[in-house]
Amino acid sequence: MQTVKHYFPGGNTPEGFFSYYHQILIPGTAGKLAVIKGGPGCGKSTFMKDLGSRLEQQGKSICYLHCSSDPDSLDGILLPDTNTAVIDGTAPHIVDARYPGVCDRVLNFCDLIDEQAIVPQKDSVIETNEKIRSAFLEGYYYLKSAAVILEQMQTRSRAAYSEEAGLQFCLDTIKRLPKSSGEGSEQRMFLSAVTPYGCKNYLKETLQNHFVLMLRAQTGDAACDLLDQLAEQCRIRKIDIQRFMCPLNPRRTEHLVIPSANFAITVSNSYHSAEKPDEMVYFSDFCKEEYHNSKDMFLYDQLIKSAISKFAVAKTLHDRLEQSYIPYVNFEGIRQLIEPTLQFLTSY
Secondary structure: OOOEEEEEOEEEEOOEEEEOHHHOOOOOOOOEEEEEEOOOOOOHHHHHHHHHHHHHHOOOOEEEEEEOOEEEEEEEEEEOOOOEEEEEOOOOOOOOOOOEOOOEEEEEHHHHEOHHHHHHHHHHHHHHHHHHHHHHHHHHHHHHHHHHHHHHHHHHHHHHEOHHHHHHHHHHHHHOOOOOOOOOOEEEEEOEEEEOOEEEEOHHHHHOOOEEEEEEOOOOOOHHHHHHHHHHHHHHOOOOEEEEEEOOEEEEEEEEEEHHHOEEEEEEOOOOOOOOOOEEEEHHHHEOOOOOOHHHHHHHHHHHHHHHHHHHHHHHHHHHHHHHHHHHEOHHHHHOOHHHHHHHHHOO
């Protein structure tokens, strides 16, 4: 059955840009990988959108991998049924061919830039790049400050959380799943991101064919603790999982999917919520006492908004940078790479 999903393989976090690009292909396997190298405005995203459209027409299941700094752009496409991908390998998510000439290839769009024509704009290009870098750094500082507030709120929540009640919920949930024939593997990505347009998520698009159990929580609740507990129980029982991590703490689980059962558990709060869940539980049901985070939630929200405003500045500057390159790119040469790339991706 054809499926279309949408992920963020990397994200803007308190630690800067955080990459899970190494998780796109199943670790420890060969797979097939095409890596695109090229500058801004070279048509990398358009190229991948064209590839994705052609692959969908062929009935392929596909995961679109979006850019957290511009969700309308693609940083990659993944064909999960064949463990095959095309990835934008330029900064900040630098990816290189692992097995060149064997099962990987590099598409060098840089060769299709008229370097002699763009050299006179060298100083402007470098200056704009520096401004983009500064805007991102300021945004990351705001996220780092927000993460400190979030940890303070979660510390209060954690003190009230009953690990015993959480464990019992995990064990009861495991009983609902079919017997595993997996290896206990896990894949990590993001389903939500802090972007120039605000906090964006792909819960609706990615979980539409799943049984969705919603964990209703407040911003600042330690709901990630419960999902991390469940992920650990799945690992012990060799159940393959997908862990979608929290952009404000990219090592903690925000949403958990068990692909073999088409089963998902998702945290719902003021920043992201699944539509029409099949079942709902409340995080407060796992707490021994009340706690209050309302004052800190206001401060946290303001810091997130400040980060978003800086990422919006970076996006405006990046758009300006793209305009510097676009007149000097051989787009016809790029279009001629579509057919051989399709052949590479679909021949086994």
